[in-house]
Amino acid sequence: MDLRRLFLTRSLLCLLFFAFVLGLYVTFSLKRDMLENHTETIVAFVRNAIHHHLSAKDFEAPKLKTEDYESFELAIRDISEIPQFLRIKFYDRHGRIIWSDEQELVGDRFTANRDLDRALNGEVVAQYSRLSKKENIYEKGFNYVLEAYIPLYFGDSEVFAVAEVYYGVDGLFERIARTRVAVWIITLASFLALYLLLSKIFFNASSLIIKQKEDLERTNLALEKTYLGTIKALVSAVDAKDHYTKGHSVRVAQISLLLAESLLVDDKTRFEIQQAALLHDVGKIGIDDVILKKPGRLSPEEWEIMKKHPVIGATILEEAETLSKDLINMIRSHHERFDGNGYPDGLMKDQIPLGARIIAVADAYDAMRSERPYRMAKTPEEILSEFEDASGTQFDPMVVEALFGIADQIEKVIYAASKNNMTHQFIATTRLSAE
Numbered sequence: 101m102d103l104r105r106l107f108l109t110r111s112l113l114c115l116l117f118f119a120f121v122l123g124l125y126v127t128f129s130l131k132r133d134m135l136e137n138h139t140e141t142i143v144a145f146v147r148n149a150i151h152h153h154l155s156a157k158d159f160e161a162p163k164l165k166t167e168d169y170e171s172f173e174l175a176i177r178d179i180s181e182i183p184q185f186l187r188i189k190f191y192d193r194h195g196r197i198i199w200s201d202e203q204e205l206v207g208d209r210f211t212a213n214r215d216l217d218r219a220l221n222g223e224v225v226a227q228y229s230r231l232s233k234k235e236n237i238y239e240k241g242f243n244y245v246l247e248a249y250i251p252l253y254f255g256d257s258e259v260f261a262v263a264e265v266y267y268g269v270d271g272l273f274e275r276i277a278r279t280r281v282a283v284w285i286i287t288l289a290s291f292l293a294l295y296l297l298l299s300k301i302f303f304n305a306s307s308l309i310i311k312q313k314e315d316l317e318r319t320n321l322a323l324e325k326t327y328l329g330t331i332k333a334l335v336s337a338v339d340a341k342d343h344y345t346k347g348h349s350v351r352v353a354q355i356s357l358l359l360a361e362s363l364l365v366d367d368k369t370r371f372e373i374q375q376a377a378l379l380h381d382v383g384k385i386g387i388d389d390v391i392l393k394k395p396g397r398l399s400p401e402e403w404e405i406m407k408k409h410p411v412i413g414a415t416i417l418e419e420a421e422t423l424s425k426d427l428i429n430m431i432r433s434h435h436e437r438f439d440g441n442g443y444p445d446g447l448m449k450d451q452i453p454l455g456a457r458i459i460a461v462a463d464a465y466d467a468m469r470s471e472r473p474y475r476m477a478k479t480p481e482e483i484l485s486e487f488e489d490a491s492g493t494q495f496d497p498m499v500v501e502a503l504f505g506i507a508d509q510i511e512k513v514i515y516a517a518s519k520n521n522m523t524h525q526f527i528a529t530t531r532l533s534a535e
């Protein structure tokens with residue numbers, strides 16, 4: 101649900117942001133287009149009025165009210181026919197005011213005016229600007245004006261004069277403001293509709309994913325149960341074959357787990373060691389009961405048959421195709437010796453998988469700790485003494501050292517196992533701890 105909320109809030113913010121930017125862009129474009137059209141009209145109108153009433157001669161010297169004033173007034177009357185005309189000034193080609201309604205300015209020269217300079221170089225310069233309060237009073241209550249510098253030509257291609265005109269544009273700006281609101285409303289409405297549509301699609305898709313995930317979890321649970329059931333059946337089958345080794349597989353798995361933890365084995369390998377330890381004697385299913393349940397010591401021939409159980413076990417589990425090659429190799433090699441005198445492959449030292457070296461120690465510990473038809477169970481002290489002797493020959497010294505470090509914990513496990521039949525619980529815990 102958090103993911104959904106995250107998607108909805110972020111996508112809403114994105115949509116609002118883009119709607120805002122789009123609204124700004126549209127109104128900006130609108131304003132620019134209006135300025136262009138407005139300026140074109142005014143330029144044409146002003147030039148037409150000037151050419152109709154004035155000549156190059158009129159712009160040769162500053163005009164005061166007393167001299168040649170009438171022709172300017174006629175031209176300005178035409179120019180003021182465009183609504184909201186405010187004022188006009190004329191400059192000669194040197195930037196000097198030739199005519200202005202502010203008589204005191206006539207004859208002044210403006211050299212620091214950038215817009216005027218551009219116009220003197222032949223460019224029409226126009227912009228909308230906001231008037232300051234002081235100007236506002238003077239300019240008959242307008243808030244916004246169009247200010248344009250218009251180059252004037254008389255016959256040749258050189259700029260002969262420049263007209264500076266002001267028109268009020270409040271009505272225009274009100275239209276732009278109304279248009280901007282309309283654009284924002286339309287854009288927001290469209291984006292919200294798109295957002296709702298997207299949200300619905302997202303909700304449907306995420307509901308489907310959640311349902312599929314639940315189905316998958318149910319299937320996994322069913323598979324898990326099947327897997328655990330299979331392991332339990334196999335372990336029980338081995339236990340049932342040999343009365344004297346009842347519970348042996350589970351105890352070996354528990355001891356192997358303690359050893360693996362003590363040796364800081366990674367999670368994946370530790371899980372495989374647990375599973376391999378549980379199934380290490382599964383090959384005994386293929387050994388004749390006469391040999392398996394023989395009360396006395398085995399003859400050399402019988403012993404040769406007994407020695408086949410690691411390979412039989414590995415072969416059975418290979419058929420299952422669900423267990424990893426590493427895990428199966430641990431089962432195959434659990435009777436290898438560190439000095440290379442073990443079976444079935446005579447591997448030595450690091451050639452033997454670590455899991456198999458661990459299981460070998462755990463297997464021997466539990467076997468010595470259990471009573472057999474031909475001998476009593478050994479004490480922990482006797483067993484540790486035997487491991488000391490066999491370290492580096494039968495067993496990996498590193499694993500034996502780990503065993504000495506956790507001997508007390510192992511005894512607790514064996515004691516607990518003797519009190520309870522924990523096969524099922526242990527298998528379940530083993531599986532879950534690896535998840």
Ligand SMILES: [Fe+2]
Nearest residue numbers: 380381434435
């Ligand atoms: Fe074995």
